[in-house]
Amino acid sequence: MHLLISHAAPPGRQCQDAIQKLELPRFTELLNLLTPTPPMLGSPDSLSPLAERLRANSEGLQGADGLIPWAAIDAQHLGLTKTRGNAGWAWLTPCHLDAQSHHLSMKDPHELALSATECETLRNAMEPYFAEDGIELHSLSDCTWLAFGEVFRDLPTTSLERVAGTHVDVWLHQQKQPKSLQRLHNEMQMLLHTHAVNVAREARGATTVNAFWISGTGSPEAQPNPVSERLECVDALRQSALRDDAKVWTAAWATLDATVLADLVQSAKAGKSVKLTLCGERMAATLELQDKPWWSRIQQRFSTASPQQLLQSL
Numbered sequence: 018m019h020l021l022i023s024h025a026a027p028p029g030r031q032c033q034d035a036i037q038k039l040e041l042p043r044f045t046e047l048l049n050l051l052t053p054t055p056p057m058l059g060s061p062d063s064l065s066p067l068a069e070r071l072r073a074n075s076e077g078l079q080g081a082d083g084l085i086p087w088a089a090i091d092a093q094h095l096g097l098t099k100t101r102g103n104a105g106w107a108w109l110t111p112c113h114l115d116a117q118s119h120h121l122s123m124k125d126p127h128e129l130a131l132s133a134t135e136c137e138t139l140r141n142a143m144e145p146y147f148a149e150d151g152i153e154l155h156s157l158s159d160c161t162w163l164a165f166g167e168v169f170r171d172l173p174t175t176s177l178e179r180v181a182g183t184h185v186d187v188w189l190h191q192q193k194q195p196k197s198l199q200r201l202h203n204e205m206q207m208l209l210h211t212h213a214v215n216v217a218r219e220a221r222g223a224t225t226v227n228a229f230w231i232s233g234t235g236s237p238e239a240q241p242n243p244v245s246e247r248l249e250c251v252d253a254l255r256q257s258a259l260r261d262d263a264k265v266w267t268a269a270w271a272t273l274d275a276t277v278l279a280d281l282v283q284s285a286k287a288g289k290s291v292k293l294t295l296c297g298e299r300m301a302a303t304l305e306l307q308d309k310p311w312w313s314r315i316q317q318r319f320s321t322a323s324p325q326q327l328l329q330s331l
Contacts, residue, residue: 018284019075019247019292020277023068024254026297026331028061029261036328039270043278044324050285051293051304061298064175064192068250068296075248083173083192084235092163093237097155107169108233109154109162110177111139111226114185121189125182126160129224133159135214139226142212146204150197168195169234177232182259198231205229251277297331 026036059067064083073085080086088106092098098106111131113124131139136159144154152166172195175188206227209215215225253273257266278293285291285306292305322330 018249018281018290019294020281021068021071021248021250021294021296022254022273023250023252023296024258025295026328027254027258027261027266028298029258029263031261031263032258032266033329035263035267036325039267039325039328041270041274041278041324043274043282046282047278047285047293047304048322048324048327050282050306051291052307054303054305056303057301059299059301062191064173064179064188066176066178067298067301069176069178071294071296071301072248072250079238080235081173083175084171085176086233086235086237088163088233089235089237091157091233092155092165095155095157095163097163097165101153101165104236105165105167105170106234106236107164107166107172107174107231108157108177109164110160110230110232111136111162112181112228112230113224113226114228120184121186122184123180123182123230124224126177126230127181129160129226131159131226135218136160136162138214139209139212142208143205143229146201146208150201164231168197169231170236172231172234174232174234177230180230182256194231202228295327295331297328300331302327302331 026033057067057071059070065073065080065085069085073080073087076090078085078087078090086103086106088108089098089103091108092101092106093103110126111129112126113129115122115124137156140154140156140162147154147164147166150166150168152164152168155163155165157163173192175192180188209225209227215227218225251273253269254266257263257269281291281293288306290306292303294301294303
């Protein structure tokens with residue numbers, strides 16, 4: 018089993034201060050059982066966050082920053098690439114952007130809870146505008162569409178993970194989009210402002226849809242790398258980390274320690290294959306169970322970092 022815990026050490030001041038107060042007995046036990054392997058480095062400024070790149074690697078996907086081909090893989094699964102090819106695909110996510118005095122923020126699109134009918138109605142209304150620029154829209158889920166067009170070929174985009182539920186200003190400045198897409202953003206703002214779906218949502222107190230976010234661009238390799246192992250992703254820390262809510266984040270860590278990490282301890286003691294990756298913004302630290310002589314295991318107990326030290330290094 019390879020377990021990935023994302024947002025293990027968020028950059029927010031409150032959560033950073035809370036690291037020293039964490040009490041994680043099962044995690045401490047794991048550190049004495051598992052051996053560190055070479056870490057994977059990342060950057061808080063990258064379009065593709067480190068945890069997403071780890072997930073891509075586990076699925077045999079490669080791509081430059083902002084070009085992990087998630088949308089093209091979905092198009093492959095739906096059989097759309099047989100006629101359109103692998104290049105030029107993107108995820109298009111309807112969302113709500115909130116303009117504040119000093120920043121622009123995005124509500125997590127999943128929290129909009131769009132129904133299938135609402136999603137399809139909005140797609141049908143927006144489709145003619147995109148078609149004018151040679152962009153096709155295809156249904157995918159209740160919160161994301163597949164878009165196909167030459168404009169998306171080799172276009173780096175910011176992962177939705179970077180912006181959902183947080184500020185988007187820095188990412189809007191960092192990713193340069195063609196004028197045709199900028200115009201579509203403006204046209205959709207006007208279209209959606211008085212659209213019947215939004216009128217009905219506003220009447221019942223639900224958040225409206227006033228924008229869309231482009232992500233998941235990139236073209237998969239003709240021969241993707243074989244998948245070496247299954248990666249189980251745990252996002253229990255995500256929401257509190259994005260809000261820099263130290264109290265909830267600390268409680269979530271305690272729950273993980275008492276459940277999934279406790280299970281890993283039992284598996285490691287039973288000699289089963291165990292690998293744990295803790296992912297922050299700057300580094301992902303991976304530890305795995307290795308067969309070592311008894312004297313090496315004793316030595317490790319005296320040289321192993323504490324959970325607090327490891328998390329602060331991420």
